[in-house]
Structure formats: structure tokens, C-alpha cells
Amino acid sequence: MSAESHAEHGIHDEDIHDSTYQPPPEKTIEEIMAVDQEDESLRRYKEALLGPAQAEKIIVDANDQRKVIVKKLALVVEGRDDMELDLTGDLSQLKKQVFVIKEGVHYKVRIDFIVQREIVHGLKYVQKTYRLGVPVDKMTHMVGSYPPKKEIQFYLTPSEEAPAGLMARGTYSVASLFTDDDKHIHLKWDWTFEIKKDWE
Known part of the structure; x- marks a missing residue:
């Protein structure tokens, strides 16, 4: 993906990868299980993390060659139903679905996702928020490394406080990116929320 197309989505190279960080070499599940077999405690730890050594790779969607399939983004507010974005359809339509957030709430x-085929290392979620085209906030969360599973896995960010006050109310656009240590862009999408005095 070109630098120009990253910039269009508000995503830049420094968001995808820290130039001073060198990720560990990528290993298959078979390679990880084969190392240190004589160390019983380490073998048990790896089996707990990865499950028993698999006779075949876990493939949830044979037609999808990606290792990470991002399914859904949800805004979670205590005491309210989660507000969800389906990330499996036409991503260009997401901006039309505006989340309303009451000012000052936490x-x-x-992020709901599926990992298939191989372990994925160093997943990272990057979110840049804009108002009237001007960047106002950036979050980067280290999601972690995940083994393949048939079940949906998820990451929940720490609590954030929505802006409050008359000047904070209005519409915000967000550029989100799900990437990893190896600079694979698993998904990037744009979405919108509106800060209001109340929920309606």
C-alpha cells in the first residue's frame, strides 16, 4: 500500500510500525511446538496457549486467505447496549452510520476478530480522530499475539472519556487501523460519531 493511500485514511507509516522496534521472526505453530520439547513445563505452557498440537491448521473461512479477519467494532458504555459496526460488508458505507455519544461519558x-491459519504476532489497533478535518486525538493500543481459533476473539481498549461542553459537541470522523508487528494491514476503515448533550 502506497504512502499516498495511507495518508488518505489519516494513517501514516509511524502509525503502522515503530522504526526502532524489530519484531521477532515469524514462526509457524509447528516450529513453536517443536522447540524445547525436552522442557516439560515449557511444553505444557505452549499447549495451554496454543491448544494441543494441531493435526491440521485451523481455517475458519477457506475462501479468505487472511490470517486475521476483523468482524466488528463496538462502542461499549456501561448500562447501555453496545453500539456496533459490522466490518465484514461494504466499508465505504460505515460513515453513514453515525454513533451518538453523550458528552462526558466513559x-x-x-474489536471482534478471528485468527486463522497461523499465530499472529503483535496485533495493534490505531485510531485517529478528526473534527472538521483537523486531527484532535490519536490512540494506539498493543492488542497482543493470538493463536488461531475457531471462536471469535476480542480486544477491549481501556476506558476513554468522551469530550464534554458546548465546544466539544459535534461530528467527529475516525480512521481506524488493525495491523501487526510485520506491518500487515488486516483492515482499515473510517467511521463517524457525534457528541451530543444527551443520547438522543
Whole structure:
């Protein structure tokens, strides 16, 4: 992906990868299980993390070659139903679905995803928020490394406080990116929320 197309989505190279960080070499599940077999405690730890050594790779969607399939983004506010964005359809339509957030509330962002085929290392969620085209906030969360599973896995960000006050109310656009240590862009999408005095 070109630098120009990253910039269009508010995502730049420094968001995807820290130039001073060198990720560990990528290993398959078979390679990880084969190392240190004589160390019983380490073998048990790896089996607890990865499950028993798999006779075949876990493939949830054979037609999808990606290792990470991002399914859903949700805004989680205590005492309210989660507000969800389906990330499996036409991503260009997401901006039309505007989340309304009451000013000053605490919320978390949840990302639901599936890992298939191989372990994915150093997943990272990057979110840049703009108002009237001007950047106003950036979050980067280290999601972690995940083994393949048939079940949906998720990451929940720490609590954030929505801006409050007359000047904070209005519409915000967000550029989100799900990437990893190896600079694979698993998904990037744009979405919108509106800060209001109340929920309606």
C-alpha cells in the first residue's frame, strides 16, 4: 500500500510500525511446538496457549486467505447496549452510520476478530480522530499475539472519556487501523460519531 493511500485514511507509516522496534521472526505453530520439547513445563505452557498440537491448521473461512479477519467494532458504555459496526460488508458505507455519544461519558472500544491459519504476532489497533478535518486525538493500543481459533476473539481498549461542553459537541470522523508487528494491514476503515448533550 502506497504512502499516498495511507495518508488518505489519516494513517501514516509511524502509525503502522515503530522504526526502532524489530519484531521477532515469524514462526509457524509447528516450529513453536517443536522447540524445547525436552522442557516439560515449557511444553505444557505452549499447549495451554496454543491448544494441543494441531493435526491440521485451523481455517475458519477457506475462501479468505487472511490470517486475521476483523468482524466488528463496538462502542461499549456501561448500562447501555453496545453500539456496533459490522466490518465484514461494504466499508465505504460505515460513515453513514453515525454513533451518538453523550458528552462526558466513559466508553471503551471493542474489536471482534478471528485468527486463522497461523499465530499472529503483535496485533495493534490505531485510531485517529478528526473534527472538521483537523486531527484532535490519536490512540494506539498493543492488542497482543493470538493463536488461531475457531471462536471469535476480542480486544477491549481501556476506558476513554468522551469530550464534554458546548465546544466539544459535534461530528467527529475516525480512521481506524488493525495491523501487526510485520506491518500487515488486516483492515482499515473510517467511521463517524457525534457528541451530543444527551443520547438522543
